[in-house]
Amino acid sequence: MNKASIENFINRYNLGGEVESVKIESTDSEMSVNFISDDKTLLGKLTSTETEFPNGEFAIFTTSQLKALLGVLDSTVNVTSDKASIKFSDKNTSVNYMLADTSVIPVVPELKQLPSFDAEITLNDDFTSIFIKSKAALNHSDTFTFSCSDGKGVVVLGYSTINTNRISINVDCKCENDIQPISFSAKYLKEILNANRGSKSASLKISSQGLAHASFQTDTINSSYYLVQIK
DSSP states (O other), X not given: OBHHHHHHHHHHHHGGGTOOOEEEEXXXXXXXXXXXXXXXXXXXXXXXXXXXXXXXXXXXXXHHHHHHHHTTSOSBOEEEEOSSEEXXXXXXXXEEEEOOOGGGSXXXXXXXXXXXXXXXXXXXXXXXXXXXHHHHHTTTOOEEEEEEETTEEEEEESOOSSOOOOEEEEEOEEESSOEEEEEEEHHHHHHHHHHTTTOSEEEEEEETTTEEEEXXXXXXXXXXXXXXXXX
């Protein structure tokens, strides 16, 4: 199996270390994972058809340790498992990662009833690049704020009702109605955009009821993230 495929899958849920503990499920047809952040303001689901993982459930308690172990291997690896561990090996080296009990992995709630979404932003390469640069320039800004008026949407880092250092980004979006300023985690969106660079389609939907949904698609991977409003 191509090690880059495993690392790409992991990076899309690990989000730069923001999500550590997950349960990966693997079948003959796909590998999937549901995940939630420690502060409960981010949750998501990831599926991939590009997998040669053994079938089963794999409770990963510390993803950063798994990534470090994979880092010592060549680009092509073999993957095997038993009830207690999962082993990755190349032609000269093998690493063993001990699995956790599934009871210590955070339970991800199901989103049974989603609100209607009032706006949809196209997440193209230009937006991704400028948002990541903007977050670096205003690193202290915890949130990004979206608003829409007369069909024109804007994303602001550093938003406040008083005059502040800020960056405003005009976005390509569809707005059903005017939307008053609503804020979500800038840190998580930056990591989401970073992890999903190169997707063939990507969008961010905003609900004025307090939820944002980012989705990305490649030929083999579907990534879905939900952000809860930060007040």
